[in-house]
Amino acid sequence: MHIPDGFLATPVWAALDLAAIPAVGLIARRSQAGLEDARAPLLGVMGAFVFAAQMINFPVGVGTSGHLVGGTLLACTLGPSAAVVVMTAILAVQALVFQDGGLLALGANVMNMAVAGVLAGYLPFHYWGQGPWRRAAIFLGGVLSVLVSAFLTLAQLRISGIPMPSAVLGLSMALFLVSALVEGAVTLAVFGALEKMNPGWVRKPAGAISRLRGALAAGALLMASLGALVASGLPDGLESAAAKLGIHERAWNLFETPLLDYELQFAEPVWMRKVAAGLVGLAIIYLLCAALSRWLLRRRSP
Amino acid sequence: MDPLIRVSGLRFRYPDGTEALKGVDFELFPGETVILLGANGSGKTTFALHLNGLLEGEGQIRVCGLPMDKISLPEIRRRVGMVFQDADEQLFMPTVMEDVTYGPLNLGVEPAEAMRLAREALEQTGMSAAHAKAPYHLSAGEKRRVAIAGVLAMRPDILILDEPTTSLDPPGQRDLVDLLTALPQSKIVTTHDIAFARAIGTRAVFFEKGSIAALGTVGDIASRFGWEPLPRG
Amino acid sequence: MHYLVMEEWARRDSPLHRRDARVKMILLLVFLVWIGTARPAQPEAYAAYASILLVAALASRLPLLSLLWRAALVLPFAATFALLSWMAGDAERAASLVLKSSFSAFAVLLVVATTPMPALLAAVESLAAPKMLVMVVQFLYRYLFVLSEKAQHMWMAAQCRGGIRRASAGGAIAVLFASSHARAEGIHRAMLARGFAGHMPLIRPSSLHWLDISFLATGILVLSLGRWLWIL
Numbered sequence: 001m002h003i004p005d006g007f008l009a010t011p012v013w014a015a016l017d018l019a020a021i022p023a024v025g026l027i028a029r030r031s032q033a034g035l036e037d038a039r040a041p042l043l044g045v046m047g048a049f050v051f052a053a054q055m056i057n058f059p060v061g062v063g064t065s066g067h068l069v070g071g072t073l074l075a076c077t078l079g080p081s082a083a084v085v086v087m088t089a090i091l092a093v094q095a096l097v098f099q100d101g102g103l104l105a106l107g108a109n110v111m112n113m114a115v116a117g118v119l120a121g122y123l124p125f126h127y128w129g130q131g132p133w134r135r136a137a138i139f140l141g142g143v144l145s146v147l148v149s150a151f152l153t154l155a156q157l158r159i160s161g162i163p164m165p166s167a168v169l170g171l172s173m174a175l176f177l178v179s180a181l182v183e184g185a186v187t188l189a190v191f192g193a194l195e196k197m198n199p200g201w202v203r204k205p206a207g208a209i210s211r212l213r214g215a216l217a218a219g220a221l222l223m224a225s226l227g228a229l230v231a232s233g234l235p236d237g238l239e240s241a242a243a244k245l246g247i248h249e250r251a252w253n254l255f256e257t258p259l260l261d262y263e264l265q266f267a268e269p270v271w272m273r274k275v276a277a278g279l280v281g282l283a284i285i286y287l288l289c290a291a292l293s294r295w296l297l298r299r300r301s302p
Numbered sequence: 303m304d305p306l307i308r309v310s311g312l313r314f315r316y317p318d319g320t321e322a323l324k325g326v327d328f329e330l331f332p333g334e335t336v337i338l339l340g341a342n343g344s345g346k347t348t349f350a351l352h353l354n355g356l357l358e359g360e361g362q363i364r365v366c367g368l369p370m371d372k373i374s375l376p377e378i379r380r381r382v383g384m385v386f387q388d389a390d391e392q393l394f395m396p397t398v399m400e401d402v403t404y405g406p407l408n409l410g411v412e413p414a415e416a417m418r419l420a421r422e423a424l425e426q427t428g429m430s431a432a433h434a435k436a437p438y439h440l441s442a443g444e445k446r447r448v449a450i451a452g453v454l455a456m457r458p459d460i461l462i463l464d465e466p467t468t469s470l471d472p473p474g475q476r477d478l479v480d481l482l483t484a485l486p487q488s489k490i491v492t493t494h495d496i497a498f499a500r501a502i503g504t505r506a507v508f509f510e511k512g513s514i515a516a517l518g519t520v521g522d523i524a525s526r527f528g529w530e531p532l533p534r535g
Numbered sequence: 536m537h538y539l540v541m542e543e544w545a546r547r548d549s550p551l552h553r554r555d556a557r558v559k560m561i562l563l564l565v566f567l568v569w570i571g572t573a574r575p576a577q578p579e580a581y582a583a584y585a586s587i588l589l590v591a592a593l594a595s596r597l598p599l600l601s602l603l604w605r606a607a608l609v610l611p612f613a614a615t616f617a618l619l620s621w622m623a624g625d626a627e628r629a630a631s632l633v634l635k636s637s638f639s640a641f642a643v644l645l646v647v648a649t650t651p652m653p654a655l656l657a658a659v660e661s662l663a664a665p666k667m668l669v670m671v672v673q674f675l676y677r678y679l680f681v682l683s684e685k686a687q688h689m690w691m692a693a694q695c696r697g698g699i700r701r702a703s704a705g706g707a708i709a710v711l712f713a714s715s716h717a718r719a720e721g722i723h724r725a726m727l728a729r730g731f732a733g734h735m736p737l738i739r740p741s742s743l744h745w746l747d748i749s750f751l752a753t754g755i756l757v758l759s760l761g762r763w764l765w766i767l
Contacts, residue, residue, distance in 0.1 A: 004609045006635025007616070010572050028667045040667060040735070041394060041726065042719040044674020049715035051679055052686035053708045068708060077712075089671040093679070096647055096655070097538045099608065099640045104567050162616055162632075163623045189705025190712065197713055356724050376730060384728045391721035396653040396677050405729040407736030436542070438680045452729065 001153050001176075002094065002109055005102025009160035016156070017107030023115055024088050030081045039082065046078060047086045047093075053190075066182035071113065072121030072141040073187045076129070077194065077201050080122040087114035112152040121145030121187075129203075138191050142184030150176035305329040306460055306488055307365050307382075312352060314359030322348045323359060324512040330460065330488055337499040337520055338492040339529055340509030346492045347387075349509070350462050353490070354382040366459060380409055383453030383487070387465040389445035393437035398429065398448050401437065405456040416455075423451040427481060443474030447481065454485075462490045467498050496524050496531055537605070538679070544648040549596035552649045555747040556658035562754040563646045569758055570638055574765070575631035583761060584638050588645070595649050602648070606641035613637065652676055670735055678718070686711055 008016075050070040057067055070090075074083035091109050094100040101109045121141040128137035154172060158164055164172075194201050307330040314323040323345050330336055338346040351357040353365065355375050366381050368374040386392045395401035402423055406416035424430045427447040437445060446466060453461065463482075467475050479501045482489065493499050499506065499520045506523040508516045516523060524530055545552075551559075566587075573580050592599055613636040617629040647655065653673075660669040689707055 004612060004636040005567055005571060005639035006613070006632060013571065024668065025665050028665050038723065038731075038733070040670035041674050041722045042716075043671045044676075045678050045682070045715050045719040045722065046712075047671060047675035048678040048682040049711055051675075052682040052715075053711055055683060055686050056690060056704055056708055056711075073712075085668060085671055089668060089675050092668070092672055093675055096643065097541060097652075097676075099606065099643055099647075102567075102636070102639055103564070103643055104571055104639075161628070163619045163625065163628075165619065165623075168619060186705065186708070190708045193706045193709030194712060197709060201712075201716070351724075354728055356727060376732065379728060379730050384725075386721065386725055386728075388718075388721055390678075390681055391718055392725045394674065394677060394722045394725060396656075396673060397651075400653065404726075404736060408730035408732065434546075437677070456729065 001149055002101030003105045003153060005104050007162060008105055008108060008156055012156055012160050013104050013108055016111050020107035020110045027081050027084045043082055043086050047089045050090055068186045069183050071118040071145045073190055075118050075122035076125045076203055079203055080118060083118045084114050087118055108156055112149045116152055117145040117149035120148040135188060139184040139188045142187035143180040146180035146183045303331055305331050307353060310362040312359050312361035314348060322512055326514055332488055334504045335489040335502050337503035337506040338509060339506055339523055344509040345512040346509045347464055350464060350492060353462060354379050354384050380456050381459045383456060383458035383461050385449050385453055385463040387468055389449050392449045393445060396436060398435050399433040402452045402455050405452055419455045423455040426454055427451040442469035459487060461487045464492050467495045496529060541648050544597055545651045551595040554750050555743055556650045556654040557661055558747045558751045559646045559650055560658045560662060563642055565758055566642050567639055570635055575627045581634050588641050591645055595645060597648055602644060606637055606644050609636050609640045682715060
């Protein structure tokens, strides 16, 4: 799911880098929680733990095995802010040391997996983590974290003009669904074992936020990702809208369509116009999610 | 002579309620190397962690004349250098040089001076050649020596070592003995290794279920409590 | 393991190794942006980028085939989408995907393979990355090997006893979690014991050598000129 460099259109990776910087910066500051640098060793070591844990293959049946991604597990034990920081650090190490994921695309990968993925993984636990639905909540969190990351990744690739015939798209989604289910199962299994060892590791979700807001946030996140994916695959309706609005030489017309034309000319300003609309839409969605999640986190922490 | 460390009536309870220390009195005099012996869980490591304020119990502790309180804590931590059992937890910086300068830099020493102190400490422990290496490239013995260097760079008066011979091969153990006997600081060492204890210890203290059961020479304590290793031959 | 090879390479010496990490990071980022914004239709551009990378690779005195092999790991992913593009009639995009992604990967590889991680992180931090994040990465990297080894041992021990099944895998990962957590506590204790009072101390990176400045200037000049002439 790590997007390499050279895949995303310039406005896409640039906007996501710009979005990731304040998002991670703010969350990093929150995860410090006034303890200055004291949390860094714990977060670093837990990041190394995730790497190590990814080496343990989980038999999934049918002769395949999967491995833990880790965002949901981290969020339910260390808390969502810490989990975001740890996952960001993991992605950075993967990009630099293992060249798994591009450097310019790091913002995109961070937003998809470390921010959206972690939040999507945490929200079910936040609301239902302390009741009879706890196990289902954790499983759902694992599933959602992978699905949301996957949807956003696919959406960004499509908006950038990467061709994805429906067969390929369908296959990708099926594979992602399997990974999502594996993540849910593994997270649940590890969580269960952890609880037996030491109930203190399990985070007590502060259920102070109303269910309604929580449902809104979860819905927004899921819709945003699904919506981005769907929108990027519906050029026709948007094209007619573009024709009505017209195209101007220099200015970005905010509601222009991304023409998913395989002849995007990166060098000239035309591409900017063509991709602007989809990108701005995506940016709006991200800002919405970021604002909502920031608000939620602020409400949650004492 | 005034003791460097004086402990009176130290009590400590873990968060789950177990009483780990039941009123311990202890003194360390200049020039001594005191060996703490005892079964696992008898309280010797828990006791040692109180001596630089990592754990807080009830009772009185005075280190180099300073009371154990928040104000004196930074100074106490400079004077009492602690070397932990797990060298990987102690060497947490990416390179040896960065790790050894960590202590001095925390004390507010200028970077150039910190590096000088670090180089001196590395020379004292024979690890100068490794200054640019990453800790996990070092052998157990080398890690142990770098950990000691990291503590020496802070110019402590007292060294506390927790099971320092863990994972060391016989040459490594011999090197450690040579190093420790050459260092002028007063020392407290917890260990299970009687031969090692005999080689460096001036006296011993036996911990049993959270209190000190006996004091004496290493040989005395060993024979009294049957603390000898498996017989040879 | 891959990063052990990178570590070993980073410790060697060459004209590229000797350059300041900050300069290498800046040039790398500019280079990546240049490749990212290059026009896909121009074979001359790709040839030009390839030559720059080749020169840099030679300057690094690292085994070229090994470098190429490691950078090629991005190829399967890129090739799949390239194939799709080509089948959709967009040969330009196909070439662009494969070339841009592998060139970018190669550039990153070169910089990381000629710069020890502590210097790299110090450079990233001086280029205004959030300090907390840099420290987390530093600790992550420091304990990556230790914990991976532990996981491997656990894996081997389990294989000796018949392998890992679903329930036991969860338990194994939980144990790894627990020991990692305990280790982090131990590290915290060790930090406190050596005077930690809230801030990690830093050794400031050294000042720039004139060679570094000229390297930076030349790089920027070449890239700017190339872009102005629309070669790069």
